[in-house]
Each structure stands twice: as structure tokens, then as C-alpha cells.
Amino acid sequence: MTTGGGRMPAAPDPRAASDSAAASDAAGRAPAGNTVLDLRDVHRTHGSGPAAVHALRGVSLAVRPGELVAVMGPSGSGKSTLLTLAGGLDSPTAGEVHVEGQPLHALDRRGLARLRRRRIGYIFQNLNLIGSLTAVENVALPLELDGTGVRVARRLARDALTEVGLSELGDRFPDQLSGGQQQRVAIARALVGQRRLVLADEPTGALDSQTGEAVLRLLRRRVDAGAAGVLVTHEARHAAWADRVVFLRDGVTVDSTAPLAGVEALLSGSGR
Ligand SMILES: Nc1ncnc2c1ncn2[C@@H]1O[C@H](COP(=O)(O)OP(=O)(O)O)[C@@H](O)[C@H]1O
Ligand SMILES: [Mg+2]
Numbered sequence: 563m564t565t566g567g568g569r570m571p572a573a574p575d576p577r578a579a580s581d582s583a584a585a586s587d588a589a590g591r592a593p594a595g596n597t598v599l600d601l602r603d604v605h606r607t608h609g610s611g612p613a614a615v616h617a618l619r620g621v622s623l624a625v626r627p628g629e630l631v632a633v634m635g636p637s638g639s640g641k642s643t644l645l646t647l648a649g650g651l652d653s654p655t656a657g658e659v660h661v662e663g664q665p666l667h668a669l670d671r672r673g674l675a676r677l678r679r680r681r682i683g684y685i686f687q688n689l690n691l692i693g694s695l696t697a698v699e700n701v702a703l704p705l706e707l708d709g710t711g712v713r714v715a716r717r718l719a720r721d722a723l724t725e726v727g728l729s730e731l732g733d734r735f736p737d738q739l740s741g742g743q744q745q746r747v748a749i750a751r752a753l754v755g756q757r758r759l760v761l762a763d764e765p766t767g768a769l770d771s772q773t774g775e776a777v778l779r780l781l782r783r784r785v786d787a788g789a790a791g792v793l794v795t796h797e798a799r800h801a802a803w804a805d806r807v808v809f810l811r812d813g814v815t816v817d818s819t820a821p822l823a824g825v826e827a828l829l830s831g832s833g834r
Contacts, residue, residue, distance in 0.1 A: 597660070598759050598790035599625040599648055604657035606643050606813075617643040619813040620657070627758070630782060630791040632801035635810035641794040644810070645761045648792060649684045650674050661759055679708045683752030683789075685762040691736040691744055691751075697723060698732035701751045710755075722750035726780060742773040749777055753784055760784055760791045766800060778803045 606618040618640045625631050633641050646652040647659055650666050659666045662681060666674060678684075691700050701719035706712060723732050726746040736744050745765070752760060762781060766774030778793075782803050785791040793804060801807050809817040 597624045597626055598662055599623070599792065600658075600660040601644070601648065602658045602660070604644075604647055604654045604659060606640075606647060606652070607655045616813050618647070618654070621810070621813070621815055623808060623815070625759075625790040625792060627788050627790055628785060629806065630785040630793060630804045632804035632807045633792060633794045633810060634796060634798075634801055634807060635816075639810040640813040641810055642763055643813075645684075645763050645792060645794055648759070649682050649761050650678050651684070676708065679704045680756065681758045683754075683757035683760040685749055685752045685760070685765045691747060693736050696733050696735055697728065697739065697747045697750075700736070700747055701732075701754050704751065705755055718754055719750070722754040723747070725753065726750045727776065745777070746773070749780060753780070757784075758789055760789050762791070763794045764796065765793070766795070766797075774800070 601621055601623040604618055604621050605616070608615040608617060621640070621644060623631070623644075633644060635641055643652070647654055648661075650659070650661070650669075653667065661677060664677065666677075669677060692703070695703065698716055698719045701722050702710075702712070702715040705715035705718060710718070720729065720732055723729055723746075726749050728743060728746055728750065731739060731743060736747070739747065749765065752762070760781060765777055765781070778800055781791055781793060791804075793800070795801055807819050808815050809819075
């Protein structure tokens with residue numbers, strides 16, 4: 563399988579904190595090129611009245627190019643909600659979400675769909691592969707929907723499948739692939755093309771630990787190449803791949819820390 567070739571992530575950038583603060587202060591545009599994802603005091607309430615569920619209660623988070631942020635927290639703390647808002651799959655009840663300087667609330671449906679297809683890669687907890695399409699077709703689909711010619715889209719899809727170690731299996735249908743292989747197809751689909759924001763919701767859940775680690779390596783590599791990443795995980799050894807860890811509890815961030823451990827420590831511990 564193709565892996566990261568041992569590339570180490572850069573040390574956390576001490577400028578991150580001040581830039582994030584600046585981005586959150588800005589009344590209008592986020593500084594494009596500086597902040598790929600900018601959540602500004604985001605709230606998401608389901609329902610109303612006494613039955614209302616406050617999934618998020620004022621979360622701010624800025625993620626810059628080359629930065630992978632892990633989000634941890636107990637079940638029900640709002641992790642998936644945060645990702646669906648960041649990915650433009652749902653809208654906040656208050657607050658703003660900006661992606662590459664664009665406030666998502668200012669986009670119409672088509673504009674939002676285009677931004678999602680071009681710029682945002684989303685690795686869901688459930689895979690959402692289309693059963694009647696081959697692996698290559700599944701991966702090429704977002705590009706084709708966006709107007710890329712079929713031949714180019716398929717070539718890029720094969721490149722992305724090679725990146726996840728599935729170069730030989732592109733013509734198989736999802737039900738002819740193992741769970742781990744399906745997950746890697748879904749990841750190839752999230753990485754294909756020029757995705758600037760990669761969102762992953764417990765992407766290693768269905769995988770054995772070796773495949774899970776390979777997935778994190780791919781995510782890390784894409785982020786090192788200039789994307790911004792948000793990884794929801796409940797495993798500390800996965801969060802250790804991130805530059806920063808944000809903890810959620812009851813819809814608010816309770817803590818934000820430097821990485822739990824260096825990747826060197828992670829790698830030396832992973833051979834057990
Ligand atoms: N569509 C929905 N309708 C009502 N409540 C929801 C909905 N989606 C999420 N919630 C609630 O919001 C809270 C946060 O959910 P979620 O973001 O899925 O948490 P996590 O991913 O951390 O487990 C939970 O209490 C959940 O039950
Ligand atoms: Mg969840």
C-alpha cells in the first residue's frame with residue numbers, strides 16, 4: 563500500500579492562535595488563504611420549546627491550511643453536528659460558517675453545492691457509496707457532477723484510488739469490496755481533485771487498526787500538502803496525528819490543546 567513515506571508533520575505553528583483570533587474578530591470576510599474553515603459562535607438547536615436539543619451552543623473554531631484539528635468528546639456532545647455545519651450539509655441556527663472566506667449563509671443552494679463538490683471532502687461515518695457504481699465511478703462522481711469531463715474525472719479518480727492503495731480494484735462494485743476497502747474508496751472520493759477542507763467523522767470506525775492508521779496517514783499527507791482537516795475521533799492515538807485537539811462537551815468546547823503526543827511517539831508506539 564502507498565503510505566506517507568514517513569513524512570513528519572510540521573511542528574504546531576505558534577502563529578495559529580493569534581491568526582485564529584484575528585479571523586474570528588473580523589466582522590466580514592475571513593482572510594482567505596489564511597483560514598480555510600472559520601466557525602464563528604455557531605449554535606445548532608433541534609426543535610423548539612422544552613423539547614429543544616441544543617446540539618451546539620456557541621462554538622468558534624478556525625482551521626488553517628496545513629492544519630489538522632482533532633475533535634473529541636463524549637457521544638452526543640455535538641461532534642457530528644459540528645462537521646455537518648462545517649461541510650455545509652446543515653445550517654447553524656445562530657452564528658456563521660465561512661469556508662475559504664465565503665460565508666456559507668450567503669450562498670444559494672447551487673453555490674453551496676458547488677463549493678461542497680469542489681472544495682470540501684467529507685468522510686462520513688456511514689460510507690454512502692452508491693451500490694450501482696464501481697469504485698472509480700463513485701470517486702469520479704463529484705467531479706463529473708461539477709462538469710469535469712468523464713475521462714479526466716476517471717483519471718483523477720484512479721489517481722485517488724491509487725493514493726489509498728486500491729489501484730487494482732477500481733472496477734469493482736462496493737459489494738465486491740471488504741468494509742475496509744469500501745472505506746478507502748469513500749476516502750478517495752473525499753480527497754479527489756482539489757479539496758481544501760477535509761472533514762472526517764470517525765473515519766477509522768469500521769477499520770482494523772492497520773488500515774485505520776493508513777487512513778490517518780492519508781489524511782495527514784493531504785493536510786501537509788496544504789488542505790485543512792477536521793477529524794472527529796474518540797481515540798487518543800488517532801488524535802495524536804492532529805496539530806490541535808478540541809474537546810466538546812454538551813455542545814461547547816471545553817478545552818483546546820496542543821497535540822496529545824508527538825507523531826514520533828505515536829509511530830514508536832504503533833508497532834505493539
Ligand atoms: N436531527 C436531529 N434532531 C434532534 N436532535 C439531534 C439531531 N441531530 C443530533 N441531535 C442531537 O444533538 C446532540 C449532538 O449530536 P451529535 O452531533 O450527533 O453528537 P456526537 O457526534 O458528538 O455523538 C445529541 O443530543 C443528538 O441527539
Ligand atoms: Mg457522531
